Amino acid sequence: MRTWLQAFRPAIAVSFLLLPIPAAAQVDLTGTWSPRYQEDFSERVPGPELGDYTGLPLTDGARRYAESWDPARITMPEEQCRVHISPYIYRGPTNIAIFDERDPSTRELIAIKHRISTFDQERTIYMDGRPHPPAYAPHTWMGFSTGVWQGNMLVVTTTHIKKGWLRRNGVPESDLATLTEYFVRTGDVLTRISAISDPVYLTEPLVKSEEFVLNTQGVPHRSWLYKCKPVVEVVRPEGAVPHYLPGKNPYLQEYRKKYGFPESVTRGGAVQNYPAGSQPVPTGAPMKPSGPVLAAPKPGEVKVLHVQGQVYMLASTDGNMVVQAGDEGVLLVDTLPAALSTAALAAIRTISDKPIHYIVNTQAGEAHTGGNEALAKAGPTRPDRAPLGSGLGGNTGGATSIVAHENVLNRMSATVSGSGPDVKTARPRGSWPSDTFFEDENDFFFNTEAVQVLHQPSALDDGDSAVFFRRSDVIVAGDIFSTVGYPVFDAKQGGSINGVVAALNRLLKLAVATGNMEGGTMIVPGHGRLSDKMDLVEYRNMVTIVRDRIQALVAEGKTLEQVRAAQPTLDYDARYAAPSGPGSADAFVAAVYQSLRPK
């Protein structure tokens, strides 16, 4: 006979189901986990075959990138220690040690850590509800991860991932990708499901899953270490980037022939992954961005990000400027447009209330020099030039030293109309550089560190400079480097594509990354997010490869229209092309073409 208690058992269970779900961990994921490779074995362990893009919902641009990729690139010193990014590293041969980081006083869970044996990586998944960093923060191999429990499933969202591989035979994942992971433990088996959304190289999310088994036998402690020091394996001309010109990769046929696949199959695409009736329309266009909305400056705003040492990046929608602040005072690199001067000064004053002694301009454009006059007035002069005044925000008649290559002054002071007292110049006199140089380099010492202003001849124009803070180990690249756009160079003002490539290679030689090719020397681009050497490598590679492709077409005697029709920037447009104007793909191709064609 059933008791009333038995009768109400389901109702009681339901009543508790309706109670709020606690945020605490539901399942213990800690321990050492070893993967099983019974899916995609040949890709995951020995490595994928060249030309095998099956199963990947690639864009046309991703396919072009992959088919141009030359495995010889791995031999380049800057590529040798490249780490597999978090979306991909779990698929390779590796062991994972999962452990908790807890507040020592409350024992509250702060983060779940993953120690990944391959490449000596340690990944942090924050469980304390903190937000993701802003869009202008640097990216890392593992990215920035936050986790939440959904019942017995840990759901992890990762942003700020560096550019890496969807498959390590050249299929790229962009640095705009977002990773969502689902960790499910049952008994001694852990399943990791991953969904990658990439608005540059995927047409739809790429969902994969893999299994790990609890390792109760231990992993030798040395197995967790991975030290890498790059060396020159192949002597090449400086700046050479191995790649195949479109349509010229001789190895793409191997995989097709080996398995008897038609070309349409091995080149991937979402349409290949579904049964009949469910196949998406094959547009080849990138998917829409997905994932959390990251904080970014709004028009008129200036945001501060500490880079390292004494250097700070000030981000705006019009580009970046830099503040170096120390005991001696403040040094600025570039000053943003004049309309942002008030916001820029407010941001500077959150870093230091000391006088602004130096402004260094990386080029003449309004986006770099527009605030020169206002910000120079905001601080008293350099001690050796004129009497110091009252200090903060009060101009005493002295002038902050504005340092730039002389060609910047020439451009800003060029006569537009009139003469004598009625002369009109390109820019107001108060914004002109006051301390110019004509040499290759102009060095000085400020705030206990060497500051090198490095002229980059014939790059975007004839006046570009980069600034290297040697003690803080930060390079300010100006517009020679951008994470969001093609380089916009002006041949009429002395710029050239080869000058841009040379400038990028010069900066690469200055930068030194850590053993895992992450961090080390930090690089502030003219536009976009804070970067490191590997980000600059990616940009240099892009510019070099596009240059090489157009150079080859020019050598074949192609017209500009024929070059445009060949889409030499197809694999990079979704990342770098502006919809129109000087930063568009058409404009970039035209500029490179004009720069390379015989005069």
Place this chain on the structure above:
Amino acid sequence: MASTRRTFLATAIAVALIGRLSVGTQGQAPPAAPRPAATFRDLAPIDLTGYWVSVVTEDWRYRMVMPQTGDFGSVPLNPDGRKAAERWKPDQAGRCEAFGVGSGMRAPGRLHITWENDSTLRIDTEAGAQTRRLYLGEAPAAGAPSWQGTSVATWDGPPDVIDVLRTGGFDQLNRGTGQAARRLAWTPLKVVTTNFRAGWLRTNGVPYSDRASITEHFMRYSVPDSGEWLTVRTVVDDPLYLVQPFMVSTNFKKEADGASKWSPKACRE
């Protein structure tokens, strides 16, 4: 709004429960047993029903096309397993061995999952036109072995979760604070299948025997901007043909219009 409704419902049930407790403690005769208010279907922590289409991003050349004869890559076969696999001939392609419980989820196509009754989930597959039944309640008595065997399902949370749903968990729940039941918010469905016929792990004859143990976990989740997804982890542990368990997971995407696309293709006996 939904939260308010849940709170109201929980309060109502709790009030009703307290009322019953109060009556019970006054020494009066217990009331007549009412009908159960909840079933396995009601208590399901994840909804697996609907049309699901496979999205083949892994093992593409083993799944979307017929693998080459003799290509057994990544299956941990022992010598007997290898010998059995090598006996396969191309004219066997399309036989039902390729759509049995050990590998049926791997075949490209759609699943249609429904509640056949309050305690049985039914899975129909396009590939091979197979039907599976996952019994959360009492499974029927074993009959002759079949391609899909007899599948017993449980929600695979910590042990106390299973207690709540199946046996004796009420006592724990009554003593404690109800934490066990709360864990039902998301829990995979574990399925253990027995009484099946031997089949193939891959369509080119890589074998599993009728002595294998086959355990699956069904996991549903939301992918941002891509709807609902289902992953089925399958572990085949075969003492006859394998040196270690064969472990794969297969991903499906929910299709709202799956009914209009439904096109089962029968296998050959």
